[in-house]
Amino acid sequence: MFKKNINLALDTESILKDAQRELALPSRRLFAKRALTLGGLSLLTGCNITDEPSVNSMLERISRMNDGVQGWLFDPKRLAPTYTQAEMTRPFPFNAFYAIEEVPEIDGDDYRLEISGLVSDKRSWTLQQLHKLPQNEQITRHICVEGWSAIGRWGGVPFSYFLKQIGADLSAKYIDFKCGDDYHTSIDMPTALHPQTQLTLTYDGQILPPKYGFPMKLRMPTKLGYKNPKHITSIEVTNSYPGGYWEDQGYNWFGGA
Amino acid sequence: MKTNIAQLPETIVNQIKPPVVHPIWLRVTHWLNALAVIIMILSGWRIYNASPIFPFRIPSEWTLGGWLGGALQWHFAAMWLLFFNGLVYLLLNTGSGRLWKKFLPLRPTEVVQDFVKALRGKLQHDALDHYNAVQKLAYVSVILDLILLVVSGLAIWKSVQFPLLRELMGGFDNARVVHFCAMSFLVAFIVVHIIMVALVPRTLLAMLRGR
Numbered sequence: 001m002f003k004k005n006i007n008l009a010l011d012t013e014s015i016l017k018d019a020q021r022e023l024a025l026p027s028r029r030l031f032a033k034r035a036l037t038l039g040g041l042s043l044l045t046g047c048n049i050t051d052e053p054s055v056n057s058m059l060e061r062i063s064r065m066n067d068g069v070q071g072w073l074f075d076p077k078r079l080a081p082t083y084t085q086a087e088m089t090r091p092f093p094f095n096a097f098y099a100i101e102e103v104p105e106i107d108g109d110d111y112r113l114e115i116s117g118l119v120s121d122k123r124s125w126t127l128q129q130l131h132k133l134p135q136n137e138q139i140t141r142h143i144c145v146e147g148w149s150a151i152g153r154w155g156g157v158p159f160s161y162f163l164k165q166i167g168a169d170l171s172a173k174y175i176d177f178k179c180g181d182d183y184h185t186s187i188d189m190p191t192a193l194h195p196q197t198q199l200t201l202t203y204d205g206q207i208l209p210p211k212y213g214f215p216m217k218l219r220m221p222t223k224l225g226y227k228n229p230k231h232i233t234s235i236e237v238t239n240s241y242p243g244g245y246w247e248d249q250g251y252n253w254f255g256g257a
Numbered sequence: 258m259k260t261n262i263a264q265l266p267e268t269i270v271n272q273i274k275p276p277v278v279h280p281i282w283l284r285v286t287h288w289l290n291a292l293a294v295i296i297m298i299l300s301g302w303r304i305y306n307a308s309p310i311f312p313f314r315i316p317s318e319w320t321l322g323g324w325l326g327g328a329l330q331w332h333f334a335a336m337w338l339l340f341f342n343g344l345v346y347l348l349l350n351t352g353s354g355r356l357w358k359k360f361l362p363l364r365p366t367e368v369v370q371d372f373v374k375a376l377r378g379k380l381q382h383d384a385l386d387h388y389n390a391v392q393k394l395a396y397v398s399v400i401l402d403l404i405l406l407v408v409s410g411l412a413i414w415k416s417v418q419f420p421l422l423r424e425l426m427g428g429f430d431n432a433r434v435v436h437f438c439a440m441s442f443l444v445a446f447i448v449v450h451i452i453m454v455a456l457v458p459r460t461l462l463a464m465l466r467g468r
């Protein structure tokens with residue numbers, strides 16, 4: 001009993017000492033400590049703010065605004081850099097939202113390109129008819145949204161020529177593409193009319209192989225990779241926002257480079 | 258007779274209240290910049306992970322956005338804050354003449370002298386309104402680094418639309434390397450900056466309340 005009292009007395013003394021020391025500490029030191037952990041706190045909450053619906057809708061709104069800014073920055077006459085055959089990336093990487101084994105096999109003889117929307121000639125096109133149109137070739141850089149890039153040689157029909165051929169309303173806002181691999185995306189009219197935007201039928205001088213989008217893809221060196229649809233089966237000219245496979249999940253719609 | 262503080266001549270008031278070290282516009286732009294920079298770095302690390310340029314990835318717990326698309330949304334939202342806030346800072350700082358007054362002259366010999374002093378633990382942070390040569394160099398460097406980050410970022414984001422920027426950065430692929438190196442410098446600066454603030458907490462108070 002006696003011993004315990006001594007301990008208690010000692011404890012009280014040391015606690016008071018500690019308390020006095022704490023009180024003597026400038027409050028600003030404590031404040032600085034808390035401010036430092038505030039940084040840690042903001043990092044922790046960073047994991048959760050991404051799931052917040054109001055934050056997501058704000059980010060979505062800013063992304064739509066960035067579509068507008070990119071449309072304004074886009075110069076319809078400025079060409080993407082072109083390269084020599086020696087600079088080509090070999091092998092050109094395969095990239096899709098599925099594995100290479102799942103690449104669709106499309107029968108070129110049965111293939112029809114469907115045309116709809118604001119066009120005067122809605123007849124569908126066979127592959128042979130597309131190959132008979134005037135063709136050109138370009139060696140350009142494909143830039144992926146992930147950051148990697150690769151240089152490839154693409155041949156086909158200038159898309160602006162094709163749009164005029166089908167009597168498209170060139171003042172319409174969007175072109176929508178539906179594809180044989182259940183992909184879809186859409187682009188703005190100024191990019192569609194850009195001189196380097198191409199209905200692509202060949203890769204490196206050969207018929208477009210399935211992994212790169214047989215029988216036909218759209219190639220745009222002014223846009224990121226996911227905006228370049230493969231295995232296109234239908235084209236629609238429209239004024240209502242069509243979105244796209246990745247775009248509906250949060251990728252920027254304009255996707256310009 | 259009682260005297261109201263407001264009735265005293267300004268010089269005497271200034272002796273009672275310590276002078277303002279950081280004007281309000283500087284404090285506001287500093288903290289907005291801190292917010293923008295944190296969002297840019299954390300979301301940028303997740304974008305980097307999608308296709309790393311060096312043989313390592315950033316742990317995903319340290320990143321912002323949840324997936325590539327989310328990280329890109331954060332990155333391309335915060336860039337507006339970084340850009341316009343930085344622009345306001347630079348305009349007010351150069352317009353008011355504060356930039357030159359605070360950071361010039363910046364003499365290499367003084368930097369070396371102060372750096373040696375700092376290594377020996379003899380560099381004093383005595384006056385909050387006066388930077389030593391090492392501080393001057395650090396702050397001028399980080400301002401230039403942030404400008405390089407914005408310019409190299411622009412060269413990556415719009416490599417076709419800004420051909421001059423792209424070529425200045427040494428092409429599209431090299432612009433990513435420049436962007437990454439500038440980010441690394443910024444992170445190193447932030448680490449040292451926070452350690453220094455922890456060592457001299459009154460600098461944090463000055464950045465919050467101005468004096």
